[in-house]
């Protein structure tokens with residue numbers, strides 16, 4: 439039997455790199471995708487032929503589509519895992535007033551790169567993964583999304599980041615059952631603070647040690663999702679050395695419970711064709 443194959447985005451650094459190394463040690467082949475070419479190529483050379491580095495900006499659909507095509511061919515028509523992990527902080531702050539103007543004096547659009555990378559690219563990546571996963575010898579596979587604690591609680595300094603990570607939690611919960619019917623298990627991790635390059639070095643050094651979630655907890659969460667085929671649509675919060683499986687919020691009354699749990703046949707009839 440051939441080795442399992444993963445695509446990991448944001449694999450040149452932090453969690454993506456740690457998960458890459460972990461999976462390689464477990465016998466996986468990993469297509470590492472990142473915009474950081476120097477580090478990515480250096481690491482992939484060190485890890486050897488179990489790894490393929492693909493220079494990819496996930497916010498470009500064509501680059502991500504190319505990544506999936508290359509990885510699937512390299513994996514000999516096999517793709518078992520998509521770790522949608524690349525993410526960035528806000529590139530412009532919605533709450534601040536640093537407007538720039540066009541020649542008519544109209545405010546230029548807010549820079550939404552964080553939404554493009556953290557959210558839209560993940561959806562497009564899942565769209566691509568489904569296309570290839572159904573061509574596996576046994577159709578199906580797994581998706582692990584990197585959301586954040588900011589997907590469960592507000593991070594006031596980064597409202598767009600918060601929105602993108604909350605979006606990923608909703609996406610995981612909404613897609614879980616439908617993708618399971620295609621033998622794809624989709625789950626999300628919501629890490630607390632993990633020391634990586636996402637945080638400026640000088641701040642990292644000052645971060646209170648007792649609030650650091652170690653990389654081993656990230657690996658523990660991946661092992662949980664990869665080892666248990668019954669888990670789907672799950673959101674797991676990672677704090678310190680613990681995994682906390684978080685369920686959707688409680689319903690305030692019976693009507694909202696009906697809407698959330700028993701109204702599926704109504705909506706299936708309402709949305710038989712997508713709204714154009």
Ligand SMILES: NC(=O)c1ccc[n+]([C@@H]2O[C@H](COP(=O)([O-])OP(=O)(O)OC[C@H]3O[C@@H](n4cnc5c(N)ncnc54)[C@H](O)[C@@H]3O)[C@@H](O)[C@H]2O)c1
Nearest residue numbers: 448451452453472473495496524525586631632634635636
């Ligand atoms: N570090 C934390 O405390 C923390 C907590 C919760 C969630 N997260 C999330 O974890 C994920 C991984 O981040 P990290 O902490 O390992 O940070 P990191 O900065 O070490 O790694 C992120 C990687 O993503 C890459 N990347 C950025 N934009 C990209 C793009 N457009 N296309 C492809 N690659 C791109 C970067 O080059 C980098 O290698 C992110 O989604 C982040 O939001 C981080």
